[in-house]
Amino acid sequence: MRARVLIRPKAGILDPQGIAVERALPALGFQGVGNVHVGRLVELDVEDPSQLDAMCRRLLANPLIEDYEIVADGQ
């Protein structure tokens, strides 16, 4: 199965990358942008999708500081 894992900073943890992007967009003339957060995307082929959650907890994300979301390809 082809899967995507979306990893983002946990809500409530200061995300300076998101803030930097949020401030840069109006400087280019894009108005009305808010609540920007920058995370990571991991794409992978897995034979056993039931292992994905453990992969996220043990390596792909640090659950103390990041939330993750597993998306099966095609969804």
Place this chain on the structure above:
Amino acid sequence: MKLGVIRFPGSCDDVDAQLAAARVGEAVLLWHGDRDLHGVDAVIVPGGFSYGDYLRAGAIARFAPVMEEVVGFARAGGPVLGICNGFQVLCEAGLLPGALLPNVHLRFRCRQVGVRVVNTDTAFTRACEAGARLSIPCKHTTGRYYAPDDALDRLEADGRVVFRYEPGENPNGSARDIAGVCNEAGNVVGLMPHPEHAVDELCGGSADGLELFASAAVELA
């Protein structure tokens, strides 16, 4: 006394850490792929960019074969010091609480900082005077110490905050000015500033960093 400094692909402060450790004892390098600590009495996980800091700082290094040995050594009470990237690795490995996030200003900070020793009852601060102010350099982009508020309260109540940036000198936005913490037993210590770069007045700006290495000698005496 024999101190071992781990060398990962991407370590860059391993040689300075070895030179600093050699001021207080025999100092050897330990290879990341080696499942053997070669009988060292203390382990130093040095700064740098282990495995390119891919994914997250320290995330890959914590699975290095040598780290399995370090985890066992630490759990058995062996002294382990993590400096900068080494601190990140020890947090990722679950030997120390919390995590290191990108600096609040997103800039690489390289400068001498004032660091207060707030707990002298650890393997790496025993030779320090209580409340001593150390002048040592920091140099990092991912050094903002984070733990949830309730965890920070517990760390402070238990005396596990070992180093604090002096007021106004917090270089990265770390929670509660925390520069370094220890595990429950005090044998595992991590900090972002670099004591190994401050062991010589001539080129280190101060020799205050030696106190951490001298502390290991006291611990193991």
